[in-house]
Amino acid sequence: MGTAAVEQVRPGVWSISVPIPNNPLGSTLVYLLDSAAGPVLIDAGWHAPETLAALEAGVAAAGADLTDIRGVLVTHHHPDHHGLAGEVRERSGAWVALHREDAEVVRSHRRSLTSQRDDSRSRTIEALHAAGAPPEEAEALLAQHEALEIALPALPDRTLEDGQRTDVPGRDLRVVWTPGHSPGHACFHLPSEGLLFAGDHALPGITPHVGLYEFAAPDADPLGDFLASLRRVAALDPAEVLPAHQRRFTDLPGRVQVLLDHHEERFTEVLRVLAEIGPLTLWEVAERMTWNRPWAELAPLMRRIAVSEAAAHLRHLERSGRIVTTLPASREPARYGAAVA
């Protein structure tokens, strides 16, 4: 992507690109901050030997050793960020910190990964039925899902709260809670250097995925949270944004406006479809939305992600009173229609 594997961003601030095996995203940008008490990492990368080797080499190029790492601040629980955190802790005795809400997700994932598989199978089948998916979709999805190898995520030693000053001695690095891409997604703000470590909250060339979380509360509105979190980081107006993928960038308010406009267009699209041919099931809405490729070409796992995004859009529209949801008495899927103005 035109980014060197290791770059110095500011005195004592380094960017280390580490690979995500077999993934079109390509790499995670891990950041290293020197501190009076040893280096701290922001994110760790995917749990794979080649990623660990790249991280080790990157930390060495920044003049440190993996065994010196004092702590790992994880932006969110996804495996391309949190994956290696446990391994780094084992090598160095570092603490691992996640926002409280994502620490809760890690606990839920560990419970379901260590209990019988049958439970997650039936939950998936149930969720697809409730969305109005064709019955054959469930088998195809489960086959794809079971081929994925998911490592047991490491439990954090510390949890983070919004506004908290992180444990990086000599630096005023603050937690900015930015729910949306995950319930406990956090950015880290270093005002003295004008830097925002943005995780996946704002990326220069990709719209972060925002779906209805697997363990979401019945009234959760992740997309509403995401849009509010975007406005919040835009107001910080950092000189430079250090995202977890692609490349560093400037003009965060400009990028945020593009993302806000993108979702506004999707809302308009959903409302138009519902006004023309509603009420529709979640699946029928997702099929009619614009994705990065035609619906028929999306693999089952990508369709599931798309359906989750469609659900997040519907939830936000429902919460703002722009659509009405009909819950049938039987075990039929819910239907969504445009609210009459």
Ligand SMILES: [Zn+2]
């Ligand atoms: Zn990511």
